[in-house]
Structures are given as C-alpha cells and as structure tokens.
Amino acid sequence: MNSRKDQLAAFNRLLNIMDDLREKCPWDKKQTLESLRHLTIEETYELADAILDNDLPEIKKELGDVLLHIVFYAKIGSEKNAFDIADVANSICDKLIDRHPHIYGDVNVDNENDVKRNWEYLKLKEGKKSVLEGVPKSLPAVIKANRIQDKVAGVGFDWEKPEQVWEKVQEELNELNEEIKKRNQQNIEKEFGDVLFSMINYARFIGVNPENALEKTNKKFISRFQFLEEAAKKEDKKLSEMSLIEMDVYWEKSKEFFK
Template identity: 55%
Template sequence: MSQEAFNRLVQVMDELREKCPWDRKQTIHTLRQMTIEETYELGDAILGEDWAGIKEELGDLLLHIVFYSKIAQEQNRFRITDVLTGITEKLIKRHPHIYPPDTAISGLREVRSEADVKKNWEQLKLKEGKTSVLSGVPGSLPAVVKAMRLQEKAKQVGFEWETAPQVWEKVTEETAELSEAVETGEAAKMEEELGDLLFSLINYARFLNIDAEAALERTNKKFIHRFSRMEQLAAADGNQLAALTLEQMDILWNQVKSEQ
C-alpha cells in the first residue's frame, strides 16, 4: 500500500508539472525558500507535539522532495529512484555494525553506545573523502543550530570538555570578558565576546542534554503568549500598552505570570 501511495504522489506531480501553470513555472530556486519555510513549520509542529500537524508537514516536505526530483529528471540530472537508492545505500554503508561490509573497517563493526555510532559515522565520512569533521555542517543553518552541530561534530574526535561544571566555568569566564568589553565601549569587541558567551551557553545546554534551539523557541512562545495577554488586559481596561508606564506594564506582566 505504501508503494502505491508513493507512486500516486509521483504521478500527481507529473500531471501538475504538465498541466498546472504555477507548478510548471517553478524551479529549484523558486522552491528553495518555500522548502525552508516548510521545514520550520515541521519544527513548530514537533515542538508542540502536534501529531496531526507533523503528518501534514511531513507530507509537504515529501512533496518538495518529489518536486525537486521531477525538475532534476526533466534536466536529465537524476530521478526520484536515484534519491531513494542513494540514501538507502548511504544508511547501509554508514552502519557497518548492522550491515557488515565485505571488507572490514577496523573498529567500526562493534558499537556499545549511541556515542560509538556517531563516532563511526564521522570516521566513515572522512574515509569517503571529507576533509574536515566540520564540513558537513551547512553554512546556511541558523546560528544556534549551527553552533550545536559544530560542537557535536568536534566531540566525535575528542575535542570536548569532560564535565558540565567545566563548561559552566567557561561560561562565567566568557561573561567576565563580555563585561570587560562593555566597559571599553568597542562595538566589535562587545559583539565578539557576546558571540563567545552565546557559544559557551549553547555548549552548556548540550551538556545538560537540552536542545538550545528548542529551549529558546519555547521561551519565545512563552513571551509571545504573556505579552499578548498583557495587551488583552490593558485593552479590557480601555488602554493600550504604549500608553502605560513601565511600572504599570510590570504589574500586568506579573498578573499574567500568576495566571499561569
């Protein structure tokens, strides 16, 4: 049944590409931003554990994969079957502890933990021609996600603190350096030290097994909810937030917090 459903999607894509003016007009470049937006919409659904939303957004992303593959087929680049075969072969090749290769790669067949699997993955990528363990991190990733991925990649070759308290010590060190930079008033120095502090905080979150991106997004959502509720409370009294003093807004803020 799953094969039939997938074939039906490919068939519909073929028909739309032929008959629909909008679909016919699209290129890999016009689709790019929409694909990014769909990915973020999936991220929102995951964060909210909205399973109906996750199902819908996965469908939207799958459509984009089929769409790109259709355009590639038209230009004689590759077909959707090549995409499927490529990822299947990669998974098999990158899991020698599950699918032993004909020629054993020393130290990669046996794993004892998730960490071992990740280390194997990075070693295999280097054997495939990657020049750096960091080369697989996309340059266009959002900064917080990129920092997490860079730190995770560096960990695979042993470039890692041993304990969380060591990382927190680094956070306090970077905080002090930022304070010193603020005293100088040099914008470039302040930016540099703030970046160092944020990088250290993201690293600390990783040691606590916290997704820094998800944590920040939850705080964003919490702020949006509380601020919107403040606006509602002010409007109920016939006011706008802009007309209130900071002290009055602080009272509303605390009222919203108490409601939660």
C-alpha cells in the same frame, strides 16, 4: 497503521499526481529547482513549528508538504536526465548502509557516542577534508554553533564533564563584563559571541537543544505579552501610556496561564 503495501501505494499515488501536475498545471510547469528553494525552507520551518507545538495532526500535514517538495525536486531532476526519485532513495539507502557498519557490517559499538564517532570518521574516509564540511553555511547561528560542537565532539574534541563547560561559561561572562566596563563595542560583540557559544556548548552537555529552548521561550514571551495587550485593551488602556509598574501587574498575571 497502514501496511507496507498501503504505504507504497500512497507514495505511488503521490508520484502519479506529481506527473499530472507537472504536465497540466501552469504553476507547477513553471517551477524550477531554484524557484522551489525558498518555499522548501518555509515548509521546513512550518514543520519545525508543529514539532515544537507537539501538534501531531499538523506534523502529519507539514510532513506531506515537505515530501511533496522532495518528489517535486526529483521530478525536475528526471526531466534533466540527472536523477529520479529512485536514485534519491537509493542514494540515501547506500549512505545509511555505509554509515552503519555496526548494523550492516562487523563493527562493534557500545553506545551512541561510538556511533557518532564512527559516522564522522567514515565521512572523512569518503573524501571530506574536515569534519565541519557538512555544516551548511546558511544555517541560523544558534543551530550552526550546536552542529559545529556536536561534530567536533564526534571525533573526541570535547570537554569531559558539564562542570568544566560551566566554568568556561563563567570565564566568558567575566571577560564580557570586563569589555563592557571598557566600553569597547567591538570587543563586547566578540565576547558576547563567546558567551553564547559556550552556553550552547553547555546546553549540549545537559541534554538541552538550544534552538528548541530559545524558540519555546520566544513563544512563551509572545503569549504573555499578547495577554498583557488584551488585558490592557479590556480596560481601555494603551501600553504606551502605562508605566512599567502598571504593565508588570498584567505581566505577572500572564504567568499563571503561560508557563
């Protein structure tokens, strides 16, 4: 691994390159905070994909792309005389020190839950009116539900045992089933949302990240279905002309390769 001196030199090199690009490259000169936004979201998802694939070389590459965006935003901020990269770094340093009084102060904690609880109380002391203020409105729904539940749990609003949460899941499933029998589409959607919310809550209690779990299942399904497509193609068959029983033969075989 590189020494701290080498790490700082590499970061300084990136800052110098950013200065050059902003001054000399027609594309980089045109960029604004707003124009970079969608690109940053894309880069973040690419990093998330690499993490799920446990592809360390790709993670390194995607982290570089995200770091470039941070440096880019800071460069634009300095041009507006609003902030620069030092302000960005010092801002997060100050926050980390303030939010970790058990490291930089005299607060005692026994476990991770104590840390999370202190974190939420400190944010309220900083002026936030609700522990849920920090949940971005544009987060995907599964991630948002997980963050909402995690945050309210941080101030003690939570179930005590996983069994209680599972009972809630069963209760919500029964309510959904009743609305399906009544064929009330509006209520079906509402109860289905409650089922998902309770399942996400249960995932937290059993140590599963629901977003990661669902995405891994998505990837597995894609791999199995593409195996089915390739197998059918090799036998000059079209899926649209095959029966479900015929397709299921290939599907079962795909499970040998993609588990």
